[in-house]
Amino acid sequence: MSHLRSGFLWLSLLLALGCTRPAEERTRRDLDVGHVRSSALDVDVASGLAAVRALSHEKLTLWLSAPSIDLSLVAHEALQLELSIENAMPTVELSDLDAGQTLPVLSGANSTKKSFQLTLTPGTRHLRLAAPGTAEKGRFRFALLSDVQEGIDRIQDVYRVINAQSNLDFLLGAGDLTDEGEDDELAHFQHELATLDVPYYTTLGNHELGERPPPYQQWFGRGNFQFLHRGVYFTLLDSASATIDPLAENWLDTWLANAKASVHIVAMHIPPLDPVGTRNAAFASRGEAAALLAKLAEAAVDLTLYGHIHSYYSFKNAGIPAVISGGGGATPEQADDIGRHFVVFEVDASRGIISTEVVRVDQEH
Amino acid sequence: MRATRGSHHVVLRGRRWNAPTAVRASVARVRAVAVSILLSVLSHSLCVAAAEPSTKPTTNVANATASPPAAPLTRDRRVALGAAIVPGVALHGAGHYTLGHKKTAIALLIGEGVGLALTLGGYATLRASGNSRNLAGPAVAATVFGAGLLLASFGADLYGTLANDGGAVELMPRAPARFESEFGYRYVADPHFNYGHFIVESLTLRQGHFRFTPGAWFATNSTNVRYRVEAAYRFLGLTPGDLGKHDDHVDLVLGGMHQRYVDEHFQRSGLEFTLDTRFDFAHLGATLRGSFIDLALGYGVAKVSYDIAGLTLPADTDDLLLAKVGLGVALRGRAHRGSEARLYYDHRHDDYAGGFLTPGRISGVFGKFGADLRWFFTPRLGVLLDAQVGSAMVGGLSLLLRDGNLSAQGLSP
Numbered sequence: 146m147s148h149l150r151s152g153f154l155w156l157s158l159l160l161a162l163g164c165t166r167p168a169e170e171r172t173r174r175d176l177d178v179g180h181v182r183s184s185a186l187d188v189d190v191a192s193g194l195a196a197v198r199a200l201s202h203e204k205l206t207l208w209l210s211a212p213s214i215d216l217s218l219v220a221h222e223a224l225q226l227e228l229s230i231e232n233a234m235p236t237v238e239l240s241d242l243d244a245g246q247t248l249p250v251l252s253g254a255n256s257t258k259k260s261f262q263l264t265l266t267p268g269t270r271h272l273r274l275a276a277p278g279t280a281e282k283g284r285f286r287f288a289l290l291s292d293v294q295e296g297i298d299r300i301q302d303v304y305r306v307i308n309a310q311s312n313l314d315f316l317l318g319a320g321d322l323t324d325e326g327e328d329d330e331l332a333h334f335q336h337e338l339a340t341l342d343v344p345y346y347t348t349l350g351n352h353e354l355g356e357r358p359p360p361y362q363q364w365f366g367r368g369n370f371q372f373l374h375r376g377v378y379f380t381l382l383d384s385a386s387a388t389i390d391p392l393a394e395n396w397l398d399t400w401l402a403n404a405k406a407s408v409h410i411v412a413m414h415i416p417p418l419d420p421v422g423t424r425n426a427a428f429a430s431r432g433e434a435a436a437l438l439a440k441l442a443e444a445a446v447d448l449t450l451y452g453h454i455h456s457y458y459s460f461k462n463a464g465i466p467a468v469i470s471g472g473g474g475a476t477p478e479q480a481d482d483i484g485r486h487f488v489v490f491e492v493d494a495s496r497g498i499i500s501t502e503v504v505r506v507d508q509e510h
Numbered sequence: 511m512r513a514t515r516g517s518h519h520v521v522l523r524g525r526r527w528n529a530p531t532a533v534r535a536s537v538a539r540v541r542a543v544a545v546s547i548l549l550s551v552l553s554h555s556l557c558v559a560a561a562e563p564s565t566k567p568t569t570n571v572a573n574a575t576a577s578p579p580a581a582p583l584t585r586d587r588r589v590a591l592g593a594a595i596v597p598g599v600a601l602h603g604a605g606h607y608t609l610g611h612k613k614t615a616i617a618l619l620i621g622e623g624v625g626l627a628l629t630l631g632g633y634a635t636l637r638a639s640g641n642s643r644n645l646a647g648p649a650v651a652a653t654v655f656g657a658g659l660l661l662a663s664f665g666a667d668l669y670g671t672l673a674n675d676g677g678a679v680e681l682m683p684r685a686p687a688r689f690e691s692e693f694g695y696r697y698v699a700d701p702h703f704n705y706g707h708f709i710v711e712s713l714t715l716r717q718g719h720f721r722f723t724p725g726a727w728f729a730t731n732s733t734n735v736r737y738r739v740e741a742a743y744r745f746l747g748l749t750p751g752d753l754g755k756h757d758d759h760v761d762l763v764l765g766g767m768h769q770r771y772v773d774e775h776f777q778r779s780g781l782e783f784t785l786d787t788r789f790d791f792a793h794l795g796a797t798l799r800g801s802f803i804d805l806a807l808g809y810g811v812a813k814v815s816y817d818i819a820g821l822t823l824p825a826d827t828d829d830l831l832l833a834k835v836g837l838g839v840a841l842r843g844r845a846h847r848g849s850e851a852r853l854y855y856d857h858r859h860d861d862y863a864g865g866f867l868t869p870g871r872i873s874g875v876f877g878k879f880g881a882d883l884r885w886f887f888t889p890r891l892g893v894l895l896d897a898q899v900g901s902a903m904v905g906g907l908s909l910l911l912r913d914g915n916l917s918a919q920g921l922s923p
Binding site: 157163164165166167325351352354355357385386387388391394415418420421422423424425426427428429430431432433435436438439440442443454455456461462463464476477478479480481 | 637638639640641642643644646647650699700701702703769771774775776778809811812814816818821823824826828829830831859860862864865866867868869870871872873874875876897899900901902903
């Protein structure tokens with residue numbers, strides 16, 4: 146029996162090393178994004194679609210994760226508050242939903258960074274930040290850019306080409322903005338974003354997990370979220386740990402139900418399946434990958450977008466068109482003849498995905 | 511909504527660029543598999559070439575003794591164990607060297623060197639090629655085998671320094687049984703699936719060089735089921751009824767698998783082939799008798815079909831690299847032939863355990879880690895303890911029953 150006893154001991158030790166929910170804490174932190182309490186003011190951003198960067202008696206700073214957000218402010222005392230927003234669509238307006246009026250911009254008209262002056266009396270104020278027309282169904286263009294990592298010092302080349310695109314509503318990111326996800330790298334990334342003419346709505350990648358806990362959410366908001374733009378649903382998922390946490394999967398069920406009758410685009414960093422399976426730059430479990438894809442297919446998702454692989458692939462998974470684009474500047478996949486790039490999509494809320502255009506940044510390719 | 515799914519088109523700005531096609535990917539995969547198999551055969555050949563030839567297959571191994579050490583630096587095993595750790599962690603074989611087993615020490619040092627070269631070479635290839643679709647498979651296989659050899663040479667030094675044989679040689683040779691069956695239970699802890707409890711059954715039949723093993727896992731608390739069948743041909747190694755000094759083998763294994771996830775609306779059916787090898791460390795020195803390394807390399811391809819009411823979806827084709835490294839020892843004491851304990855790494859991502867997850871930057875690439883222990887407490891009856899850690903945790907116990915006709919081999923217990 147000594148063999149059995151020692152066997153049980155060793156096998157138990159091995160099982161103790163296991164980690165089946167590496168993204169659990171990070172996913173739970175999503176619930177805190179956009180919600181801050183202070184003695185003077187409580188801030189609640191609906192669905193956590195903005196990160197509260199700073200809050201004082203004089204100023205509230207938000208980093209937006211979506212084209213339009215609703216927020217409620219509960220003032221405990223009379224306040225003169227500057228509302229500073231970053232990563233906004235340049236035409237965004239601030240509406241006071243209680244008074245039914247649009248508030249004037251204090252600074253930053255036609256910029257992704259702007260501010261408004263608010264006079265708050267004790268009580269609750271409901272506000273909406275949205276660009277005109279974002280609530281109406283229509284046709285628009287957005288771009289996908291992922292995997293910048295060590296290419297951050299050359300990112301202005303990419304932003305110049307993006308800025309030259311006409312009629313882009315926003316840039317969508319599928320993670321790996323930085324190399325390690327440390328504060329100074331995230332600050333650097335934000336600094337470089339200042340020249341981009343459109344907002345960058347993104348989730349995180351595995352390269353944002355170099356520090357524990359990762360500070361990403363304090364800077365750029367939730368890893369799992371959904372927003373609606375011109376009648377098209379966008380769902381971004383945190384697959385940075387090669388899995389989707391079960392808590393986020395529960396949220397996904399609701400988001401898929403929301404969008405079932407609409408055009409729906411789902412983005413995440415690590416793809417469920419790698420088109421080159423022997424490489425497995427994909428979910429750790431092929432079973433989980435197929436189960437997720439079956440769920441997306443059943444909910445009639447129109448397009449899946451991924452990063453992580455530093456190249457461009459266009460394929461289908463569970464019959465859903467899929468694009469992998471990791472052309473933000475990280476070490477490229479060799480011999481793929483593509484180099485730094487981003488992908489522009491034209492979408493129509495009534496017709497679905499109209500076109501996909503790969504735009505290369507480096508002329509030598 | 512999916513009204514225009516089939517109509518969207520891809521335009522590339524600048525000069526024309528051909529998007530990766532299925533043909534291109536297939537060629538890359540075939541190339542990757544070919545290089546991987548070459549690597550496997552090469553690494554096994556290196557091991558065999560380094561081995562002492564076994565010219566007397568009927569040698570009574572129970573009487574075999576270690577060749578006397580040449581001018582040992584110490585006879586104290588505790589000192590040797592210390593040397594096996596420092597500087598042994600950097601210079602594998604240091605423990606054997608201090609005990610005077612210089613030939614074994616050099617073999618272990620060579621093993622370390624080969625392991626280091628494969629690991630660094632594989633990793634450097636992945637980095638330099640940006641994880642290229644053409645090189646990732648062979649590079650990952652080289653890294654897995656390299657890391658396995660590194661651990662093996664260090665572990666073998668510790669084993670040989672500590673072990674005083676203790677009857678291990680009497681447990682060998684270990685010709686496989688003609689018939690073996692397994693019936694057991696596994697618990698699978700996977701937060702993504704409702705299943706948990708499984709009944710596991712398999713049957714192994716051997717005739718000469720051939721082996722046939724059908725098996726299945728049935729979930730008792732869900733509709734999930736996995737069927738698997740293997741047919742193998744043993745090119746090298748003991749077959750039922752053989753006598754032999756060592757437990758090496760080289761098998762070519764063809765496998766088929768079908769797995770149904772009814773609740774999750776998909777099923778997975780696959781084919782695979784694997785070159786499955788075992789190298790007995792006794793070739794490197796008598797002190798290492800009873801220890802071995804398992805290396806397996808192969809390629810699998812699966813069709814993932816989706817069963818969603820009202821939708822007709824195309825199946826996904828999903829291929830995978832199969833690479834496995836295991837380090838094991840024969841059990842001593844009250845254990846019959848074929849009793850062994852093993853730690854292993856298995857690169858596959860498609861079974862219940864999935865691949866290993868970490869809270870840090872690197873997840874998805876790793877396969878699963880596992881340990882198993884086969885203990886035959888009678889010539890016919892035994893138990894199998896099994897634990898696997900990947901994105902899920904798997905653990906359980908099986909009852910093993912095998913052909914007890916071992917006396918016909920002249921090896922009666």
